Amino acid sequence: MKYRLQIIKTNIINTFQHETAYFAENWSNLLSTISYTLVLLLFLNVLYSNIKEFAGYNKDQMMFLVFIGQLGFFTGWGLFAENNYFLNEDIQTGKFDFILIKPVPSLFFVTFRWFPIVSMLRDSVPVILIIYFSVNWSALTFVASNIAWGIFIFICGQILWHAVRFLLVLPAFWFGNAKAVSSIAYALSETHNIPLEGYTQNLRILFTTVVPIIILAEVSGSVMLGKSNGPIMALWALLVTIAFIFIINVVWKYALRNYTSASS
């Protein structure tokens, strides 16, 4: 454990040095994320000026769901997306050799080698603050236990969303490149703005079990708002998380056997 923490600490420092190497990029990214958020808020304002409720969510509840969704998106994307991107690139170019040759557990290393704290703060803080100040908090009622269950589900959801994105990168071991396949994860992240109660029963099962991407925001948001049962949903999220950690480990071992190590 101490060994892994030391590696993570060094990776955090190295990532910071990487991120600050191309500083001009930071401003472009900031503009991009703020633009996306403003368009999303504009859409919700137009929507709720015409309807009172959407899938049982009034405007304040919907804004809260968007808050959770974007918080989940930016923290998860910041922590793991770049790691997945680099994994695909390294498999494609054969640079993955230099990870496998090192005496460090490969799955651990490819998951935690990149900690873009600067990017995460740059992209998430302004956006989250914009949404935070757009939410009418006084119109929402919260129960402490629901918040606690919701946070637990949010953490499980974060692991699961990463698991889905990670599994979508692994075809690179067979096909040499999985950039297009893994971009499906980006498209799926748009589901974070749809309330859980809006899905049909079949879609709920699909997106909480087979492709568990709605646990992060929709399920945790629903539990925090008191619309779903916290303990049951938390247990479900935990079981699915354990199952997916197991699946990732098995598929990873199988993928390594198929690694062909691209030559120059």
Next chain:
Amino acid sequence: MTNIIEIKNFSKEFKIRTNKNVFTGLFDPKHRIVKAVDNISFSVKEGESLAFLGPNGSGKTTTIKALTGLLFPTDGEIRVLGYNPFDRDRVFLKQIGLVMGNKAGLSWDLTARQSFNLLQKIYEIPKVDCEKRIEELTTLFNLKHVLNTPLRSVSLGERMKLELIGAILHSPKILFLDEPTIGLDIISKKNIRIFLRDIQKHLGTTLILTSHDMDDVEKVCDRVVVINHGQKIYDDMLDSLTKDYRKERIITFYFDTVPEGLASIGHSEVQEKAADFITYRTSSEHMPKLIEEITTAHSVLDIDIKLIPLEDIIEDLFSKKITAK
């Protein structure tokens, strides 16, 4: 000395997709099997320096990758330092190093020192020892001035030397080198060869090298394994390979204009002919006679005498002029 590497009947096949049609390839992919390495066996003793030679696509890099645990063998058994490389045991990985001339192992945007810092943590090298080793190696390679420069800003030669330092920072027992001097200038190549020979002789590091540069092989290795089309065609000491050729010479005569009618004389064969020079391949026994005949009959500007280059010897091997061992 004990065997540090044992390969028995190692084969590696790759599945290559043949139907690349966007539509039909989805439902009927069709593959063909390419045998990169076919039933190779050999062993390496501790402290040996072995060159693994072969033309492009012969399977030498595939073998090195299997020895380092990067590729899973289709068939056969591989033991390196008593371990199955593909198990990627931490104790095993701490004892090997890999340098690939055509791939960068160190991070492009970081300085070498920052990358070495990560390696120090990964290999659990005591900080003081690591600093001392970085100091020694950067002094030896004259790299102290680029230690704190991002890798993208250093020259190719400096980068390759830094890659080498990264690969040996943990003092590996076996160092695998795949084209380590590719693209380097003569001085850098020379420094790297001297250094490799030095760690092999003084630290007992086992070296496994692949290179298309025969100077690398001659200066660094004692033993040669040659493979072609995935099969081993030669395995012996470098001296044994060159022994028969030591009696042969390549002699080039330079003229203002090569005299007309100059051709093969007795046992001396014309190898190359141009407007102002002619090159013969002959035995050392017939050499004096050849020189005498030509210099007596014609006005020669200069004479150049060489041993048969290793490239030509290896070429003979590929064309099977030399019996496989």
